[in-house]
Amino acid sequence: MAPRNKVTLKKIAELLKVTPATVSKALHDSSDISDAMRKKVKKTADKLGYRPNILARTLIQHRSFLLGVIIPDLRISFFSESSRGIYERARKRNYETILMVHDEKHEIEKENLEFLSDLHVDGILLNPAPGKFNYDVYDKLVEEGIQIVCYDRKLDDYNFPSVTIDDRKASYILTCEMLRLRRRKILFLGPNKGISVARERYLGYLDALSAYKVALNPDYVIPSDLSQTHSYEKMKSALDRGIEPDAVVCVGALVAYGAGNAILDSGLSIPDDIILGEFGDNDINSRLGVPFLTINQNPYKIGQAAVDLLVQNIEAKEKVVSEHIIIETKLLRREYGIRRHRSV
Amino acid sequence: MAPRNKVTLKKIAELLKVTPATVSKALHDSSDISDAMRKKVKKTADKLGYRPNILARTLIQHRSFLLGVIIPDLRISFFSESSRGIYERARKRNYETILMVHDEKHEIEKENLEFLSDLHVDGILLNPAPGKFNYDVYDKLVEEGIQIVCYDRKLDDYNFPSVTIDDRKASYILTCEMLRLRRRKILFLGPNKGISVARERYLGYLDALSAYKVALNPDYVIPSDLSQTHSYEKMKSALDRGIEPDAVVCVGALVAYGAGNAILDSGLSIPDDIILGEFGDNDINSRLGVPFLTINQNPYKIGQAAVDLLVQNIEAKEKVVSEHIIIETKLLRREYGIRRHRSV
């Protein structure tokens, strides 16, 4: 491959008949360099549009000013929103971000992590895929000194700093609202173990039931993974075998999409027949006619806080801050009703 | 910053009491190396979990096996779908992808491009932000030999290879379907110049009108940018000032969200009162109750084709293939109706 036609320190140095070292120091405002030289160097660097080669710099400095962000799925609006908060905050703090998607699959998450390590990112904002797997990757990252902060989801076996909502409480509030609206046959759909978020949300669901003195019906706890298709099937088959809920607590956004479609495909309406509840973003009306009760997770703020925490850890000299930040949530109700349409 | 605790060629070389060159060649199956040595090297590299330092390699080879992907917005499902096609195809061809979002803003697109150039990506899959701006960045990329392929959107002033749908035809088909359904007061909402996609779609809209011998009502052409909020305002104010359409052709997905919310907020129903039409993805039912006519753009396939074209150009020895690939579309109709809900 042909070498890239780029302006380098060397070329600037040759041009000014000084050494690369001098140019480097001048650009970094080192006290080693005279004002005259500093100005001259900066002027020509500007004129030629010089941009430092971050590969070379990272190689020697072990510092890339790169942050990796690993998320499960682009279609989950919580993650598109929080990604924005992350990007903007990171830029303000002079870091670039690299977004990777694991699609709820461990192999891909592992690939993502390895790639980010290969790129020598300074830190990673992580949403792990659910379930158990070989933890060697995490150990390796820790060993390499790559800082990790979890947001939204946490890892059980690692005490990485995190920024999350109080999932148990949020789920409690969500379920209570359903109960307040006189619903009693409330389904819980999604994983209820493995991933921390799901476990906590399940506990909140139980809390609410017992607060309203409603007995738990084991048939109403329907395990599924976090995918839309699987959730659809689970919900559909529940309805098909005669289970008639009047509300559904969905662990994830895609779970809610799947459940919603299953409900509509069964000829039922939302929210008249069944109230759907989920955990989403703050842009409640951005999606047309998704008539859920929604826990606003404040994704933008979560993203920002996560960056702050991560950068704080990266730039800490010695001691590493391990903190668990909780972001406040709010219950929102959408305004639209939805049902199968007859004909156009 | 402390150096990363990583396995390097050097360490492997020391361990085996050979030189780094030998190790490098052994790992690359060079004919310079004996079978015995090759095996020995590979075994210990495996055992130690060696991963080559791509920074160092890229520095010398001018070849990163990295592809940049620039998209406008994560919330547009076309892009989340196509990103998946891109990621998977790229991996199959031994490239990693880096996703960047410009949020329809030129400054950010420019930052994205510069960052990707800094990272020494081999090529970029580009969806430019709409409107005019300083083209220096593009020129610089071309000069640096970074291959560029556009998909979905094209750049007017550069003949970069591209993968798109036939926007004019698709828009024609979409509008015709509205006309076939006896709608005559059809709005066109969104930009109708600047960005190529918008221009083409506007032409298709005109084509359909004249095919059905419907006169163009200039009041029905409502310019807006591609953002949801702006589209909402434009649609709302149109309805408020007494314009009563029975269908709306939306240039983009976020435009459609904005328009849809405006319609519902005005107490009108979709699609009974107003049919919404947009250009979307193939997962028509993934979004709950978005009751549009949708042109299925086959995003997954577009993504794959774009990667193929880009990689082909990157790996071409001399001549660079400049091709414009057209992907077939299909008109889909969603099944749900939607209106404002009265009470829970």
Added chain:
DNA sequence: ATGGTTTTCGATAACGTTTAAGCTAATTTA
């Protein structure tokens, strides 16, 4: 003038690879 400090720059090595060229010993060729 002397000695000491400060300012300003250069020389050199290093980061982890790849690669062209060089060297030695073994093997082949005439």
Added chain:
DNA sequence: TAAATTAGCTTAAACGTTATCGAAAACCAT
């Protein structure tokens, strides 16, 4: 059997930076 080739490794330079050390020049105080 001497010359030529080949196999198998090492040397050294390079990619574009940064960091450390050293040296010359300038400044300052006595």
